[in-house]
Amino acid sequence: MINNNSLYLPEIARIVSVRQLTEMEKYFEISTEGKKEFSFNPGQFVQLSVFGIGEAPISISSSPFNKDTVGLCIRRMGDVTTAIHKLEIGASVGIRGPLGNGFPVRELKGKDILFIAGGLGLAPLRSMISYVLEKRKDFGRIIILYGTKSPGELLFRDDLETWRQIEDIELIITVNRPDKDWTGRTGVITRFIPSLELEPQNTYALVVGPPVMYKYALLELQEKLIPENNIIMSLERRMKCGVGKCGHCQINGVYVCLDGPEFRYHTLKFLSEAI
Structure with a gap:
Protein backbone atom coordinates (compact mmCIF):
# COMPACT_ATOMS: atom_id res chain seq x y z
CA MET A 1 0.00 0.00 0.00
CA LEU A 99 4.62 6.08 9.84
CA GLY A 100 7.45 5.77 12.34
CA ASN A 101 9.57 2.83 13.37
CA GLY A 102 7.90 -0.19 14.91
CA PHE A 103 9.20 -2.78 17.33
CA PRO A 104 12.39 -4.68 16.37
CA VAL A 105 10.53 -7.87 15.48
CA ARG A 106 13.50 -9.81 14.10
CA GLU A 107 15.65 -9.02 17.11
CA LEU A 108 12.93 -10.30 19.45
CA LYS A 109 12.81 -13.76 17.92
CA GLY A 110 13.90 -16.43 20.34
CA LYS A 111 13.59 -14.03 23.28
CA ASP A 112 11.26 -13.87 26.28
CA ILE A 113 8.92 -10.90 25.92
CA LEU A 114 7.38 -8.96 28.79
CA PHE A 115 4.54 -6.69 27.64
CA ILE A 116 3.69 -3.91 30.10
CA ALA A 117 0.56 -1.99 29.08
CA GLY A 118 -1.06 0.83 31.00
CA GLY A 119 -4.48 2.09 29.93
CA LEU A 120 -4.58 2.93 26.23
CA GLY A 121 -1.07 1.48 25.93
CA LEU A 122 -2.60 -1.88 25.11
CA ALA A 123 -3.69 -0.50 21.72
CA PRO A 124 -0.23 -0.36 20.05
CA LEU A 125 0.96 -3.44 21.94
CA ARG A 126 -2.01 -5.47 20.67
CA SER A 127 -0.48 -5.45 17.19
CA MET A 128 2.79 -6.90 18.48
CA ILE A 129 0.99 -9.41 20.70
CA SER A 130 -1.00 -10.57 17.66
CA TYR A 131 2.24 -11.02 15.72
CA VAL A 132 3.84 -13.03 18.53
CA LEU A 133 0.82 -15.30 18.89
CA GLU A 134 0.72 -15.92 15.14
CA LYS A 135 4.42 -16.84 15.22
CA ARG A 136 4.37 -18.37 18.69
CA LYS A 137 7.13 -20.93 18.05
CA ASP A 138 9.56 -18.12 17.15
CA PHE A 139 9.46 -16.64 20.65
CA GLY A 140 10.22 -17.73 24.19
CA ARG A 141 8.20 -16.95 27.28
CA ILE A 142 5.35 -14.45 26.85
CA ILE A 143 4.13 -12.36 29.78
CA ILE A 144 1.43 -9.69 29.48
CA LEU A 145 0.87 -7.18 32.30
CA TYR A 146 -2.12 -4.90 31.73
CA GLY A 147 -3.54 -2.32 34.09
CA THR A 148 -6.25 0.36 33.94
CA LYS A 149 -7.80 2.77 36.41
CA SER A 150 -11.13 0.92 36.58
CA PRO A 151 -12.76 -2.25 35.19
CA GLY A 152 -14.82 -0.14 32.80
CA GLU A 153 -11.65 1.06 31.06
CA LEU A 154 -10.36 -2.39 30.11
CA LEU A 155 -9.84 -2.59 26.34
CA PHE A 156 -10.29 -5.57 24.02
CA ARG A 157 -12.05 -7.78 26.57
CA ASP A 158 -12.54 -10.57 24.04
CA ASP A 159 -8.80 -10.65 23.41
CA LEU A 160 -8.05 -10.67 27.12
CA GLU A 161 -10.28 -13.70 27.59
CA THR A 162 -8.66 -15.47 24.63
CA TRP A 163 -5.16 -14.76 25.94
CA ARG A 164 -6.19 -15.97 29.39
CA GLN A 165 -7.03 -19.38 27.97
CA ILE A 166 -3.72 -19.87 26.14
CA GLU A 167 -1.61 -22.15 28.32
CA ASP A 168 1.81 -20.73 27.46
CA ILE A 169 0.78 -17.07 27.88
CA GLU A 170 1.10 -15.49 31.33
CA LEU A 171 -1.51 -12.76 31.72
CA ILE A 172 -1.87 -10.41 34.69
CA ILE A 173 -4.71 -7.87 34.67
CA THR A 174 -5.17 -5.29 37.40
CA VAL A 175 -7.20 -2.15 38.11
CA ASN A 176 -6.46 0.75 40.45
CA ARG A 177 -10.04 1.46 41.48
CA PRO A 178 -12.10 -1.75 41.55
CA ASP A 179 -15.88 -1.65 41.61
CA LYS A 180 -18.06 -3.92 43.73
CA ASP A 181 -18.18 -6.59 41.01
CA TRP A 182 -14.41 -6.76 40.40
CA THR A 183 -12.82 -10.02 41.58
CA GLY A 184 -9.40 -9.67 39.97
CA ARG A 185 -6.13 -8.07 41.04
CA THR A 186 -5.94 -4.50 42.26
CA GLY A 187 -3.17 -1.90 42.27
CA VAL A 188 -0.85 -0.31 39.74
CA ILE A 189 0.59 -2.64 37.12
CA THR A 190 4.21 -2.09 38.12
CA ARG A 191 3.68 -3.67 41.54
CA PHE A 192 3.47 -7.08 39.85
CA ILE A 193 6.89 -6.90 38.20
CA PRO A 194 8.93 -7.86 41.32
CA SER A 195 7.17 -11.23 41.62
CA LEU A 196 8.18 -12.30 38.10
CA GLU A 197 11.03 -14.76 37.67
CA LEU A 198 12.90 -13.46 34.63
CA GLU A 199 16.09 -14.28 32.74
CA PRO A 200 17.41 -10.72 32.33
CA GLN A 201 19.72 -11.20 29.35
CA ASN A 202 17.07 -13.09 27.40
CA THR A 203 14.14 -10.82 28.27
CA TYR A 204 12.85 -7.83 26.32
CA ALA A 205 10.35 -5.50 28.00
CA LEU A 206 7.95 -3.59 25.74
CA VAL A 207 6.42 -0.77 27.78
CA VAL A 208 3.54 1.44 26.61
CA GLY A 209 1.35 3.56 28.84
CA PRO A 210 0.92 6.96 30.46
CA PRO A 211 4.15 8.89 31.15
CA VAL A 212 3.75 8.55 34.93
CA MET A 213 4.00 4.76 34.59
CA TYR A 214 7.40 4.78 32.89
CA LYS A 215 9.44 5.96 35.86
CA TYR A 216 8.17 3.17 38.08
CA ALA A 217 8.34 0.52 35.38
CA LEU A 218 11.98 1.44 34.77
CA LEU A 219 12.84 1.17 38.45
CA GLU A 220 11.36 -2.32 38.66
CA LEU A 221 12.94 -3.50 35.40
CA GLN A 222 16.34 -2.24 36.52
CA GLU A 223 15.90 -4.14 39.77
CA LYS A 224 15.37 -7.21 37.60
CA LEU A 225 18.67 -6.41 35.81
CA ILE A 226 17.00 -6.11 32.39
CA PRO A 227 19.61 -4.52 30.06
CA GLU A 228 18.83 -0.97 28.97
CA ASN A 229 19.00 -2.08 25.34
CA ASN A 230 16.24 -4.61 26.07
CA ILE A 231 13.77 -2.06 27.44
CA ILE A 232 11.68 -0.56 24.63
CA MET A 233 9.26 2.25 25.40
CA SER A 234 6.76 4.18 23.31
CA LEU A 235 6.70 7.97 23.52
CA GLU A 236 3.64 10.13 23.06
CA ARG A 237 4.25 13.60 21.68
CA ARG A 238 2.00 15.97 19.77
CA MET A 239 2.76 14.93 16.22
CA LYS A 240 1.59 17.11 13.37
CA CYS A 241 3.20 16.13 10.09
CA GLY A 242 4.33 12.61 11.03
CA VAL A 243 7.38 12.82 8.77
CA GLY A 244 9.88 14.93 10.74
CA LYS A 245 9.24 18.26 9.00
CA CYS A 246 7.25 20.39 11.46
CA GLY A 247 9.27 19.82 14.64
CA HIS A 248 6.27 19.48 16.95
CA CYS A 249 7.48 16.15 18.33
CA GLN A 250 11.20 16.97 18.44
CA ILE A 251 13.10 16.19 21.66
CA ASN A 252 16.55 17.70 21.36
CA GLY A 253 17.72 16.19 18.05
CA VAL A 254 15.29 13.28 18.04
CA TYR A 255 11.97 13.20 16.20
CA VAL A 256 9.39 10.94 17.82
CA CYS A 257 7.50 10.49 14.54
CA LEU A 258 10.60 9.43 12.58
CA ASP A 259 12.98 7.87 15.10
CA GLY A 260 10.17 6.35 17.15
CA PRO A 261 7.64 6.17 18.54
CA GLU A 262 9.38 3.09 19.98
CA PHE A 263 12.71 3.83 21.68
CA ARG A 264 15.21 1.80 23.68
CA TYR A 265 15.85 3.10 27.17
CA HIS A 266 19.58 3.49 26.54
CA THR A 267 18.59 6.20 24.02
CA LEU A 268 15.88 7.83 26.10
CA LYS A 269 17.97 8.25 29.23
CA PHE A 270 20.07 10.87 27.45
CA LEU A 271 16.99 12.88 26.44
CA SER A 272 16.06 15.02 29.44
CA GLU A 273 12.50 15.75 28.31
CA ALA A 274 11.65 12.27 27.08
CA ILE A 275 10.36 10.55 30.23
Whole structure:
Protein backbone atom coordinates (compact mmCIF):
# COMPACT_ATOMS: atom_id res chain seq x y z
CA MET A 1 0.00 0.00 0.00
CA ILE A 2 2.83 2.34 0.82
CA ASN A 3 4.33 4.83 -1.56
CA ASN A 4 6.04 8.17 -0.99
CA ASN A 5 2.84 10.10 -1.64
CA SER A 6 1.02 8.22 1.14
CA LEU A 7 3.42 9.75 3.67
CA TYR A 8 2.49 13.31 2.72
CA LEU A 9 -0.97 13.16 1.15
CA PRO A 10 -3.89 11.32 2.76
CA GLU A 11 -5.38 8.49 0.77
CA ILE A 12 -9.11 7.94 0.76
CA ALA A 13 -10.17 5.12 3.06
CA ARG A 14 -13.51 3.77 4.22
CA ILE A 15 -14.73 2.62 7.62
CA VAL A 16 -15.84 -1.01 7.35
CA SER A 17 -16.59 -1.75 11.01
CA VAL A 18 -17.01 0.09 14.32
CA ARG A 19 -16.95 -1.47 17.77
CA GLN A 20 -17.50 0.29 21.09
CA LEU A 21 -14.78 -0.87 23.49
CA THR A 22 -15.39 1.44 26.46
CA GLU A 23 -17.23 4.67 27.13
CA MET A 24 -14.31 6.62 25.66
CA GLU A 25 -12.78 4.23 23.10
CA LYS A 26 -14.02 2.79 19.83
CA TYR A 27 -12.28 0.34 17.51
CA PHE A 28 -12.44 1.19 13.82
CA GLU A 29 -11.46 -1.05 10.93
CA ILE A 30 -10.43 0.96 7.89
CA SER A 31 -10.08 -0.22 4.30
CA THR A 32 -8.13 1.81 1.74
CA GLU A 33 -10.03 2.45 -1.45
CA GLY A 34 -8.67 0.64 -4.49
CA LYS A 35 -5.71 -0.86 -2.64
CA LYS A 36 -4.99 -4.56 -2.32
CA GLU A 37 -3.31 -4.48 1.06
CA PHE A 38 -2.06 -2.31 3.92
CA SER A 39 1.37 -3.46 5.10
CA PHE A 40 2.92 -2.26 8.35
CA ASN A 41 5.12 -3.32 11.24
CA PRO A 42 3.83 -3.66 14.82
CA GLY A 43 4.36 -0.37 16.64
CA GLN A 44 3.82 1.93 13.67
CA PHE A 45 1.06 4.54 13.47
CA VAL A 46 -1.02 6.42 10.91
CA GLN A 47 -2.33 9.94 10.56
CA LEU A 48 -6.11 9.68 10.30
CA SER A 49 -8.05 12.67 9.00
CA VAL A 50 -11.66 13.79 8.98
CA PHE A 51 -12.13 16.10 6.04
CA GLY A 52 -12.86 19.65 7.12
CA ILE A 53 -11.80 18.97 10.72
CA GLY A 54 -8.17 17.85 10.79
CA GLU A 55 -6.01 14.79 11.39
CA ALA A 56 -4.66 12.91 14.41
CA PRO A 57 -1.89 10.32 14.94
CA ILE A 58 -3.32 6.92 15.84
CA SER A 59 -1.39 3.76 16.73
CA ILE A 60 -2.19 0.67 14.69
CA SER A 61 -3.83 -2.00 16.85
CA SER A 62 -4.54 -4.77 14.38
CA SER A 63 -2.51 -7.80 13.37
CA PRO A 64 0.09 -7.14 10.65
CA PHE A 65 -1.04 -10.39 9.03
CA ASN A 66 -4.44 -8.88 8.25
CA LYS A 67 -3.58 -6.74 5.24
CA ASP A 68 -7.13 -6.09 4.04
CA THR A 69 -7.88 -3.54 6.76
CA VAL A 70 -6.09 -1.55 9.44
CA GLY A 71 -7.49 -1.50 12.98
CA LEU A 72 -7.39 1.67 15.08
CA CYS A 73 -8.38 2.05 18.73
CA ILE A 74 -9.42 5.68 19.12
CA ARG A 75 -10.09 7.55 22.35
CA ARG A 76 -12.53 10.46 22.18
CA MET A 77 -10.58 13.43 23.55
CA GLY A 78 -10.31 16.27 20.99
CA ASP A 79 -12.00 17.78 17.96
CA VAL A 80 -10.66 15.22 15.48
CA THR A 81 -11.24 12.11 17.58
CA THR A 82 -14.68 13.35 18.60
CA ALA A 83 -15.54 13.77 14.92
CA ILE A 84 -14.21 10.28 14.16
CA HIS A 85 -16.39 8.80 16.91
CA LYS A 86 -19.45 10.22 15.16
CA LEU A 87 -18.65 8.43 11.90
CA GLU A 88 -20.45 5.25 10.91
CA ILE A 89 -19.72 2.29 8.67
CA GLY A 90 -19.25 3.43 5.09
CA ALA A 91 -17.92 6.88 5.98
CA SER A 92 -14.81 8.13 4.18
CA VAL A 93 -11.67 9.29 5.99
CA GLY A 94 -8.12 10.15 4.99
CA ILE A 95 -5.14 8.05 6.01
CA ARG A 96 -1.38 8.65 5.79
CA GLY A 97 1.18 6.01 6.58
CA PRO A 98 2.20 3.76 8.07
CA LEU A 99 4.62 6.08 9.84
CA GLY A 100 7.45 5.77 12.34
CA ASN A 101 9.57 2.83 13.37
CA GLY A 102 7.90 -0.19 14.91
CA PHE A 103 9.20 -2.78 17.33
CA PRO A 104 12.39 -4.68 16.37
CA VAL A 105 10.53 -7.87 15.48
CA ARG A 106 13.50 -9.81 14.10
CA GLU A 107 15.65 -9.02 17.11
CA LEU A 108 12.93 -10.30 19.45
CA LYS A 109 12.81 -13.76 17.92
CA GLY A 110 13.90 -16.43 20.34
CA LYS A 111 13.59 -14.03 23.28
CA ASP A 112 11.26 -13.87 26.28
CA ILE A 113 8.92 -10.90 25.92
CA LEU A 114 7.38 -8.96 28.79
CA PHE A 115 4.54 -6.69 27.64
CA ILE A 116 3.69 -3.91 30.10
CA ALA A 117 0.56 -1.99 29.08
CA GLY A 118 -1.06 0.83 31.00
CA GLY A 119 -4.48 2.09 29.93
CA LEU A 120 -4.58 2.93 26.23
CA GLY A 121 -1.07 1.48 25.93
CA LEU A 122 -2.60 -1.88 25.11
CA ALA A 123 -3.69 -0.50 21.72
CA PRO A 124 -0.23 -0.36 20.05
CA LEU A 125 0.96 -3.44 21.94
CA ARG A 126 -2.01 -5.47 20.67
CA SER A 127 -0.48 -5.45 17.19
CA MET A 128 2.79 -6.90 18.48
CA ILE A 129 0.99 -9.41 20.70
CA SER A 130 -1.00 -10.57 17.66
CA TYR A 131 2.24 -11.02 15.72
CA VAL A 132 3.84 -13.03 18.53
CA LEU A 133 0.82 -15.30 18.89
CA GLU A 134 0.72 -15.92 15.14
CA LYS A 135 4.42 -16.84 15.22
CA ARG A 136 4.37 -18.37 18.69
CA LYS A 137 7.13 -20.93 18.05
CA ASP A 138 9.56 -18.12 17.15
CA PHE A 139 9.46 -16.64 20.65
CA GLY A 140 10.22 -17.73 24.19
CA ARG A 141 8.20 -16.95 27.28
CA ILE A 142 5.35 -14.45 26.85
CA ILE A 143 4.13 -12.36 29.78
CA ILE A 144 1.43 -9.69 29.48
CA LEU A 145 0.87 -7.18 32.30
CA TYR A 146 -2.12 -4.90 31.73
CA GLY A 147 -3.54 -2.32 34.09
CA THR A 148 -6.25 0.36 33.94
CA LYS A 149 -7.80 2.77 36.41
CA SER A 150 -11.13 0.92 36.58
CA PRO A 151 -12.76 -2.25 35.19
CA GLY A 152 -14.82 -0.14 32.80
CA GLU A 153 -11.65 1.06 31.06
CA LEU A 154 -10.36 -2.39 30.11
CA LEU A 155 -9.84 -2.59 26.34
CA PHE A 156 -10.29 -5.57 24.02
CA ARG A 157 -12.05 -7.78 26.57
CA ASP A 158 -12.54 -10.57 24.04
CA ASP A 159 -8.80 -10.65 23.41
CA LEU A 160 -8.05 -10.67 27.12
CA GLU A 161 -10.28 -13.70 27.59
CA THR A 162 -8.66 -15.47 24.63
CA TRP A 163 -5.16 -14.76 25.94
CA ARG A 164 -6.19 -15.97 29.39
CA GLN A 165 -7.03 -19.38 27.97
CA ILE A 166 -3.72 -19.87 26.14
CA GLU A 167 -1.61 -22.15 28.32
CA ASP A 168 1.81 -20.73 27.46
CA ILE A 169 0.78 -17.07 27.88
CA GLU A 170 1.10 -15.49 31.33
CA LEU A 171 -1.51 -12.76 31.72
CA ILE A 172 -1.87 -10.41 34.69
CA ILE A 173 -4.71 -7.87 34.67
CA THR A 174 -5.17 -5.29 37.40
CA VAL A 175 -7.20 -2.15 38.11
CA ASN A 176 -6.46 0.75 40.45
CA ARG A 177 -10.04 1.46 41.48
CA PRO A 178 -12.10 -1.75 41.55
CA ASP A 179 -15.88 -1.65 41.61
CA LYS A 180 -18.06 -3.92 43.73
CA ASP A 181 -18.18 -6.59 41.01
CA TRP A 182 -14.41 -6.76 40.40
CA THR A 183 -12.82 -10.02 41.58
CA GLY A 184 -9.40 -9.67 39.97
CA ARG A 185 -6.13 -8.07 41.04
CA THR A 186 -5.94 -4.50 42.26
CA GLY A 187 -3.17 -1.90 42.27
CA VAL A 188 -0.85 -0.31 39.74
CA ILE A 189 0.59 -2.64 37.12
CA THR A 190 4.21 -2.09 38.12
CA ARG A 191 3.68 -3.67 41.54
CA PHE A 192 3.47 -7.08 39.85
CA ILE A 193 6.89 -6.90 38.20
CA PRO A 194 8.93 -7.86 41.32
CA SER A 195 7.17 -11.23 41.62
CA LEU A 196 8.18 -12.30 38.10
CA GLU A 197 11.03 -14.76 37.67
CA LEU A 198 12.90 -13.46 34.63
CA GLU A 199 16.09 -14.28 32.74
CA PRO A 200 17.41 -10.72 32.33
CA GLN A 201 19.72 -11.20 29.35
CA ASN A 202 17.07 -13.09 27.40
CA THR A 203 14.14 -10.82 28.27
CA TYR A 204 12.85 -7.83 26.32
CA ALA A 205 10.35 -5.50 28.00
CA LEU A 206 7.95 -3.59 25.74
CA VAL A 207 6.42 -0.77 27.78
CA VAL A 208 3.54 1.44 26.61
CA GLY A 209 1.35 3.56 28.84
CA PRO A 210 0.92 6.96 30.46
CA PRO A 211 4.15 8.89 31.15
CA VAL A 212 3.75 8.55 34.93
CA MET A 213 4.00 4.76 34.59
CA TYR A 214 7.40 4.78 32.89
CA LYS A 215 9.44 5.96 35.86
CA TYR A 216 8.17 3.17 38.08
CA ALA A 217 8.34 0.52 35.38
CA LEU A 218 11.98 1.44 34.77
CA LEU A 219 12.84 1.17 38.45
CA GLU A 220 11.36 -2.32 38.66
CA LEU A 221 12.94 -3.50 35.40
CA GLN A 222 16.34 -2.24 36.52
CA GLU A 223 15.90 -4.14 39.77
CA LYS A 224 15.37 -7.21 37.60
CA LEU A 225 18.67 -6.41 35.81
CA ILE A 226 17.00 -6.11 32.39
CA PRO A 227 19.61 -4.52 30.06
CA GLU A 228 18.83 -0.97 28.97
CA ASN A 229 19.00 -2.08 25.34
CA ASN A 230 16.24 -4.61 26.07
CA ILE A 231 13.77 -2.06 27.44
CA ILE A 232 11.68 -0.56 24.63
CA MET A 233 9.26 2.25 25.40
CA SER A 234 6.76 4.18 23.31
CA LEU A 235 6.70 7.97 23.52
CA GLU A 236 3.64 10.13 23.06
CA ARG A 237 4.25 13.60 21.68
CA ARG A 238 2.00 15.97 19.77
CA MET A 239 2.76 14.93 16.22
CA LYS A 240 1.59 17.11 13.37
CA CYS A 241 3.20 16.13 10.09
CA GLY A 242 4.33 12.61 11.03
CA VAL A 243 7.38 12.82 8.77
CA GLY A 244 9.88 14.93 10.74
CA LYS A 245 9.24 18.26 9.00
CA CYS A 246 7.25 20.39 11.46
CA GLY A 247 9.27 19.82 14.64
CA HIS A 248 6.27 19.48 16.95
CA CYS A 249 7.48 16.15 18.33
CA GLN A 250 11.20 16.97 18.44
CA ILE A 251 13.10 16.19 21.66
CA ASN A 252 16.55 17.70 21.36
CA GLY A 253 17.72 16.19 18.05
CA VAL A 254 15.29 13.28 18.04
CA TYR A 255 11.97 13.20 16.20
CA VAL A 256 9.39 10.94 17.82
CA CYS A 257 7.50 10.49 14.54
CA LEU A 258 10.60 9.43 12.58
CA ASP A 259 12.98 7.87 15.10
CA GLY A 260 10.17 6.35 17.15
CA PRO A 261 7.64 6.17 18.54
CA GLU A 262 9.38 3.09 19.98
CA PHE A 263 12.71 3.83 21.68
CA ARG A 264 15.21 1.80 23.68
CA TYR A 265 15.85 3.10 27.17
CA HIS A 266 19.58 3.49 26.54
CA THR A 267 18.59 6.20 24.02
CA LEU A 268 15.88 7.83 26.10
CA LYS A 269 17.97 8.25 29.23
CA PHE A 270 20.07 10.87 27.45
CA LEU A 271 16.99 12.88 26.44
CA SER A 272 16.06 15.02 29.44
CA GLU A 273 12.50 15.75 28.31
CA ALA A 274 11.65 12.27 27.08
CA ILE A 275 10.36 10.55 30.23
